[in-house]
Amino acid sequence: MTAIQARDVSLTFPTADGPVHALKDVSLTIERGDFVSFIGPSGCGKTTLLRAIAALETPTGGTLTVNGMTPDAARKARAYGYVFQAPGLYPWRTIAGNISLPLEIMGFSRAERAQRITRVLDLVDLTGFGGKFPWQLSGGMQQRASIARALAFDADILLMDEPFGALDEIVRDRLNEALLDLWKKTGKTIGFVTHSIPEAVYLSTRIVVMSPRPGRITRVIDSPLPRDRPLDIRDTPEFIALAQQVREGLREGHSYD
Numbered sequence: 001m002t003a004i005q006a007r008d009v010s011l012t013f014p015t016a017d018g019p020v021h022a023l024k025d026v027s028l029t030i031e032r033g034d035f036v037s038f039i040g041p042s043g044c045g046k047t048t049l050l051r052a053i054a055a056l057e058t059p060t061g062g063t064l065t066v067n068g069m070t071p072d073a074a075r076k077a078r079a080y081g082y083v084f085q086a087p088g089l090y091p092w093r094t095i096a097g098n099i100s101l102p103l104e105i106m107g108f109s110r111a112e113r114a115q116r117i118t119r120v121l122d123l124v125d126l127t128g129f130g131g132k133f134p135w136q137l138s139g140g141m142q143q144r145a146s147i148a149r150a151l152a153f154d155a156d157i158l159l160m161d162e163p164f165g166a167l168d169e170i171v172r173d174r175l176n177e178a179l180l181d182l183w184k185k186t187g188k189t190i191g192f193v194t195h196s197i198p199e200a201v202y203l204s205t206r207i208v209v210m211s212p213r214p215g216r217i218t219r220v221i222d223s224p225l226p227r228d229r230p231l232d233i234r235d236t237p238e239f240i241a242l243a244q245q246v247r248e249g250l251r252e253g254h255s256y257d
């Protein structure tokens, strides 16, 4: 069962300095329930690919389907939730109010909204914080609230653009564990952009290594790690070997001149 399929997807931005080939001939299949990380140096097109899947950019070549539909149809069918790098919560709304906003726009009843808010706050371990304002929460809690907001649509795909990039390592470790837990509980398909090799290896069932100029996929690594992953799996030889493969993939695709 395929969640996302890209076939020879290219995306070129016209700029004043000439065309920028953000993506070139990207082909990839993401099955339902996969946790796929996109890793690569700055400018390799990770965000552009995620945005194209979310119909926020339009490819200039190739085909892209999400749940068998065009990205635009999938967006209208609310096939995915999207988590941005910054939490982007409205400071004048409570956490529950922030989660509620898109549901209000979508026309959910007050009772349905309340039920969804309770469920997603529980999923991200923020039960009891719905009445707080964003500025009363730590950065990690704010990012969990933004994940709750994306989960409230109850879409089976979650797209996450470097959601933990701005957080310190201890908070990030905890959120990585929480995200894996959430993924196992919900069975969602997750597309996750990161710069961190350990984060990609710890979280993913597949790791997509990308390289810039033009942005393309250089390696797709299927993880042999079990789905149950305590944090100390990072000290095992299997984990270290996988991290080494990712590092080699990054090195292959990168010229340092």
Ligand SMILES: Nc1ncnc2c1ncn2[C@@H]1O[C@H](COP(=O)(O)OP(=O)(O)OP(=O)(O)O)[C@@H](O)[C@H]1O
Residues within 6 Å of the ligand: 013, 014, 015, 020, 021, 022, 040, 041, 042, 043, 044, 045, 046, 047, 048, 049, 215
């Ligand atoms: N709207 C745009 N107009 C012109 N060029 C763009 C636009 N968006 C992205 N690009 C260019 O496309 C390339 C890919 O950008 P993208 O943001 O997808 O990379 P990335 O791998 O996510 O980088 P980072 O890790 O720094 O976020 C870059 O060269 C970038 O400058």
